[in-house]
Amino acid sequence: MPHSDAASPATKALARAKVKHTLHAYDHDPSNRHYGEEGVAQLGFSADVMFKTLVVHLEGSGVRTPLAVAVVPVSGMLDLKAFAAAMGAKKASMAEPDVAQRATGYIVGGISPLGQKKKLPTCVDSSALDHEVMLVSGGRRGLSVELAPADLIRVIGATTAAIAD
Template identity: 85%
Template sequence: MPHSDAASPATRALARAKVKHTLHAYEHDPANHHYGEEGAAQLGFSPEVMFKTLVVKLEGSGVRNPLAIGVVPVSGMLDLKAIASAMGAKKATMADPADAQRATGYIVGGISPLGTKKRLPTCIDSSALSHDTMLVSGGRRGLSVELAPADLIRITGATTASIAG
């Protein structure tokens, strides 16, 4: 079980949902702004199983919530056209970091798809389905959560699509 100082809205959401997961903590270097790559290197995981959580702003075609979450491998980039299409929008742009932080309750570099302040539509890159487990942010810099892709999809209500470029 994680110790109390590892608790975050993300880890509390996993505990509430009774989802089997493993926490992986590492020492974050404040000078490093490549959070996912840093986590993969520090923890010894392949960048293909380490996923970053990105908040996008959607426009057009009756979009109900202008902000959405894309979860892609740290080894790739988020394809903005692909996520717009997957979310039924005309266009997607990266959300302003302040808007992303306000909507999720997390700071950039520690944004998790789990336990967000506002429930945002979420799309996970379909490559996640080829792994037994994947890692996403545990809700703070230097904390990752390893879990089954099916569990992440279920508790976030996510869809999957090919959204990594």
């Protein structure tokens, strides 16, 4: 298994929180830019239990910080209007990749909701609660972490809402 022994900020955060989890590593194809779909194909999990981590730019008077994180199933798309509403913002748009990378400390395709450089407000799609386990990025391309949705939500201090189409 590639890189499975090298700890990432995400795996260190889980170890610190003493959260039961399983790492799943696979060989990432550098030419593949569909990271979530690649993980589904490589690991054989349903696209409903594999989640992608998206960094979103928020606008509006009630916004504490201009950036926030959405965690949605690979099988769905982020509903920007629903996400803005869930975060108390007027408007939401996808953050530029370089902005997302600077804020989280991770590269696009390996952005984890765990162990981010700067703790950003996070909302996990409520469909996660329908599953015993979910998978999120382990902090680099080709590494996923399997854990209970309630553990992820607790460790990162996330809220939940229906934010995926």
